Structures are given as structure tokens and as C-alpha cells.
Amino acid sequence: MKKRTALLLAACLLLSVSGCGNRQTTMAATSAATETETAAQNSSEQNTEQSAAEITPTDTAAADKTEGAETMTIQIQANGNTIKFALNDSQAAKSLYAQLPLTVENEDFSNNEKTFYPPQKLDVSGAPHTDGSVGTLAYYEPWGDVVLFYGSYNPNGSLYELGKVTEGSEFISQISGEMVITAAE
Numbered sequence: 001m002k003k004r005t006a007l008l009l010a011a012c013l014l015l016s017v018s019g020c021g022n023r024q025t026t027m028a029a030t031s032a033a034t035e036t037e038t039a040a041q042n043s044s045e046q047n048t049e050q051s052a053a054e055i056t057p058t059d060t061a062a063a064d065k066t067e068g069a070e071t072m073t074i075q076i077q078a079n080g081n082t083i084k085f086a087l088n089d090s091q092a093a094k095s096l097y098a099q100l101p102l103t104v105e106n107e108d109f110s111n112n113e114k115t116f117y118p119p120q121k122l123d124v125s126g127a128p129h130t131d132g133s134v135g136t137l138a139y140y141e142p143w144g145d146v147v148l149f150y151g152s153y154n155p156n157g158s159l160y161e162l163g164k165v166t167e168g169s170e171f172i173s174q175i176s177g178e179m180v181i182t183a184a185e
Contacts, residue, residue, distance in 0.1 A: 072097050073184040078175045083168035085137045090127035093162045102181040112151025114175045127160040135165035148172050
């Protein structure tokens with residue numbers, strides 16, 4: 001309401017300064033004041049909707065998973081073994097974490113990695129590139145697959161780090177068949 005009053009006062013002031021006899025100036029000032037008021041109302045409504053969406057997320061489980069980004073840890077269970085990875089704070093890692101739990105088939109690739117495909121592509125904006133170290137969990141953007149490295153490899157510009165192994169690194173090379181991936185507790 002205060003914005004509306006201020007806008008009307010501004011329009012009146014503009015009219016008095018520009019002269020009362022100029023009808024075109026009067027119409028332009030009134031039109032500008034109305035457009036500004038409408039834009040302010042729309043912006044206010046959008047901000048209210050956005051604030052409400054931020055307060056009450058539609059998927060509270062996903063929201064809970066990404067709140068403590070520095071504590072995102074996943075575990076992969078396969079062949080009776082458990083492997084844990086601490087995820088980094090990248091959007092790609094958060095995208096993967098939000099898709100959990102997953103049951104996926106792994107694939108062997110080369111002699112140093114196991115791969116799987118998450119249901120949805122990961123957002124790599126701002127994600128760090130890998131450094132070539134053993135025990136890295138990475139995302140290869142061109143193919144959309146997640147890679148578990150158990151041997152050394154050459155990093156490249158399409159390979160983004162998601163995290164590092166914290167437990168069970170000796171089991172990565174032994175993974176075969178189905179993997180169950182969940183948030184670690």
C-alpha cells in the first residue's frame with residue numbers, strides 16, 4: 001500500500017513539473033506509474049511464493065539429505081561388502097545424493113574402474129575435476145555414468161569428482177552385479 005501511494009505521488013509530481021496542459025505527458029506518467037505498481041505487486045507475489053517453497057520443501061527427505069552437505073556419506077553394498085564414500089559439497093554430489101536409495105547394475109570398464117548409471121543426469125556446474133587418485137568417486141559427464149576408481153587413471157576435463165572412499169576401498173575391484181547405494185548413517 002505504501003508503494004502505491006509513493007508511486008501515485010511520484011506521478012503527480014511528474015505531472016506538475018511537466019505542465020498540466022500536455023495530455024501526452026500525463027498519460028505517459030500515469031501509464032508508467034501503473035506498470036511500476038503492477039511489477040512491484042508481481043515481484044512481491046513471486047517472493048512470497050518462493051519463500052513459502054523454501055520453508056516447506058515438497059520432498060523433505062531430499063531436503064534433509066542436502067542440508068548437511070559436509071556430512072554427505074554414501075555406502076555401496078555389493079557381494080556382501082560395504083564401501084563408503086564421503087561426498088564433496090558440489091552440486092553434482094548433491095544431485096546424486098538426492099536420488100538415493102538406488103539399486104543399480106555395475107559395469108566393468110578398463111582395468112581400474114567400476115561404473116553405474118544414475119536415473120537422472122547430475123548437474124556438474126561448479127564441480128571440481130578429478131585428480132587421478134585411487135578411491136575417487138567421479139561422474140563422467142559425456143556418458144552420464146558414475147565411476148568408482150580402484151586403480152590410477154588420467155584425469156580429464158569431462159571427469160568430475162563427487163567424493164573419496166573412506167572405508168572398504170579394497171572391495172571396489174571385487175564388485176560385480178547389483179549394487180545397493182544408500183545414505184550412510
